[in-house]
Amino acid sequence: MKLHNYFRSSASFRVRIALNLKGLAYDYIPVHIARGEHKTGPFAAISPDMLVPLLEDEGERFTQSLAIMEYLDEIQPEPALLPGDPVGRAHVRALAESIACEIHPLNNLRVLKYLVRELKLDDEAKNAWYRHWVREGMVSFERQLAQYPAGTYCYGNTPTIADCCLVPQIFNGKRFDCDFSGLPRTMAAFDACMQLDAFQRAEPSNCPDAEA
Template sequence: MKLHNYFRSSASFRVRIALELKGLSYEYVPVHLVKGEHKQGEFAAKSANGLVPMLELDGGERLAQSMAIIEYLDETHPEPALLPKDALGRAHVRSLAQSIACEIHPLNNLRVLKYLVREMKVDEEAKNTWYRHWVRDGLLAFERELSQLPQGTYCYGDTPTLADCCLVPQIFNGKRFNVDFSGMDRTMAAFDACMKHPAFQKAQPSNCPDNEP
């Protein structure tokens, strides 16, 4: 398999975590978003949406969208499972994961931040204030959702799930922008537990071949 991705992309980070949790080997193919490589050359020709990550399977099939990729990996390589076996548990985990992937991330991805600066003429500090507001607002909602679920080591239970694959990259990005994480005890406890796990350590941006300061 080939994973076309960017070290700082939250969505790419999610998939790298899932691959590491599953113990699956893959070829790392960097696509530099800031330099616009996702709009150029071979990647642009292969990718329908021009976004990372894109997983290229051994048979040549291509999969886009991190959540779809991770669920594909979970269905084709079921152990260790990233979704609970019971329907209610799966719904809870998907709800947690989607609260980040669908509610927080779309407001703060690179395309949106660039548009705010280039087209809306928002200055750097205002852009960062926008980012911090929506990340904190979304994570507080995530914390409230966690508080309604039984306490476990990770977001849901005592093994990592799809929710943790989404949470960790969002916290990484939030730290880059100095987001206030106060009042998020359950959320940060799950993050800290994840960062003690070898799969999350191996998948983090600093271990990627295209990592930059």
């Protein structure tokens, strides 16, 4: 397997966690999206959407972190990243999509660059945008967690794709000094995840292309 990714990309972080949880070895191929490497050269030639992560396996290329994680779950069923029952799978997918589809798209790098370059927002205004939408989304996420019986992680007592999405979002939010107060279930799940080696090894600071 080859994973084309960027150390600070939360979508890439999700897939690194999933690969670690599965115990799957892979070649780490850095793509520096802050420098535009995803839009030029070898990576652009193999990635139609010019986004990270991109996973290569068995001659196939896979994009979009949620799709990649479900692919990994199908080719390596244990440990499972989705519950075994349809109800549980639907709930976990909803939690994962709350972050990957509701919070993250408003705050990813290309949006932040657009706010600054095209809309002429200064750093303070850009960061206020980021903090607002992360806070709104995480408060909603906490309400969703409250629907389910308390467990160690987002849903139950084993990590799922919801946890793979949650941890990178919290990491990036902390970089922008987001407010995560008053989110007991959310932060308890985050803290539990960060006790696991699979999450620790996937941290941005542990990546070969990590920068200060």
